Amino acid sequence: MKLSELLHRQPIDVPKLVRSRIRQMGISEVKARINRVLRGLDDVVLDVLSGLMIGRPVVLVGTVGLGKTTLAEAVAELLALGDPPYIEVACHSHMTAVDLTGDIDVAVALQAGLDHPLSYIPGPLVMAHGTVLVMDELNRLNPYAQAALLQAIQEHYVYIRGYRIRTDFALIGTANPSEYEGVYELSEALADRFKFVEVKMPDKEVLKSILLWKAREALGELEVEIPPKLAEILATFAVEAQKAGYQPSIRSLSYALADAVVSAWTQRREPELRDLRKAVAANLSHISETEETLLNILNRTIYG
């Protein structure tokens, strides 16, 4: 990207683009497309879209493994505002403002001039102009990087060594509840600008179908049957665990299911309950206290 082109960027009305995209497709089409990637999250998707339609950045909140990132990507792909349809950043606590905005490489600029394509290395905030910016684990950003993000959201400009570059994007972030370690709180000014949408555990029937479908996907071309009974048990287990105050991740559960089936397959027999028990223990938790409680719950679900 040449700096002179970037400096002459035209503003894009992203919310308007989103609105016209949705009008073009129709709501039922939107729902149908999302259902192909993610099930049981129709309502959440509509909440996200309505936020983007009015130009408000949306943050998906929920524990790990509920499909927040997949949902954000799916929404971005569905809108297909630009090419590529979205820019994704995995935020971490050591990210600097420069990592987000990009910077001028002084050595290249001195030798080849400021307009050389390599003298300015753009960051995600600049590259996302006119498309969707997916920021994974937004709450891991440190206050300095948050400030850079705030400026881009509020003023629609980023400043790089005195140069001002226009950038308009729709922002979808994901965040874990802040009880997890290594997480910064969003600054008040930034938090005030976001719409927070909660992603919840789906109910038992939906969960069962998700587990079967995801495990099927993980098994790939392996020709094995997944017993629906196992998925049923896992789904019941998830509901029970949630009642007891734990949040098992759907990702781990579906992998546990696939794991149980594969381990039975390698021993050339039908998957059984003991495979499932083993797989759940291996896949679900690494804190011994939690693991014990979860296994107790699983035993209770299996043996009534």
Added chain:
Amino acid sequence: MDDLIDLVVSIYECLGGVSVRSLIYAVADVYARAQLGDVDREKLLQILAQNLAGALRVDPHTAEKIIEDSIKCVKDVEKPATALAVGSVGSEKAPTLAHIVNRHVPVDASPRVKLEVIKRLNLPKEALEEARSWITARSEGALHMKSAVKIIKHYHPYVSATDVDMIKTAMAVMRKTVQNKPLSDSDIYIREYVHIVDKPIYVALDVSGSMKEYMGNKTKLKVAKGALIKYLRQMAYLRGAVSLVLFNVDAEFMWTPYPVHLYLREMIEIVKYIYAIGGTELASALELLHSHGVRREVVVISDGRTADAERVLNLARRFKRLHVVATERSQFLKQIAKITGGRYRELTPTLDIFSLHS
């Protein structure tokens, strides 16, 4: 449209002012969402909550509850008379939150389990009112607790003068002077510290009726809760374990020592539900702690109007470093802190309980 605006305005009033930007977006969002699907009352509240969650600094689920409550507040406009409660010193028996919870679960159940129980119980009216109100624990002051010397290093810029290892530095300076060599930065030795909180810390919180007295515009209990939550956050950062004891006439563990960084959210939620009732007997808390083998690192938050002062003094002699946070100036509490070698602070909204340890 007017109905929605009225609703939003009343929410604004009831919450005592909330970000106008978020409210504007919330209204716009309701209309945008109506284009995508049906919006009933429940959905409407949900959308408002999603947009206000950031401004209220809570998760969307809690925001929904707050908004629902604030809508109710419009209906009963009458404000409660201020300063209803008066301090009480006596032996009036009343169960604290800890007593109620521990009837249903073992004392050493994890805070997560206890919070679940609290949510399902029929709590007294006071507890629900307390849980609904706000707790501010904003300023997280810088953490400085030097506990153990990790390594001794040469001087580097920006270190504090208090970290200089005087003995080693003095020896180096002496040697150089004797050898007639010039002094340099490498002659100054600096201690580096590690932060360790290795023992669990016990906090005893007074929940007697006298904590309902006002201190400025908030009750003493509220201020104490704010300080306590701030303290929990700091301990979570240091990976320490904290136990909370509630006492009025009787004392009971709200939770036994648990690592704060694992249960921070649950602990904060539980603290919100704590309510004040009954008389005061500081000795009960000390007795409970003593019977569990706790001898040191205890923080007592109380107003010092205890029923049996003599007993407290006798018990306090068995402790070491009993830190005291007094909610009003109290010579008695000061004395307790003094005889145990602990520190004495008075409770203010900006108090940093953590500074007691350093």
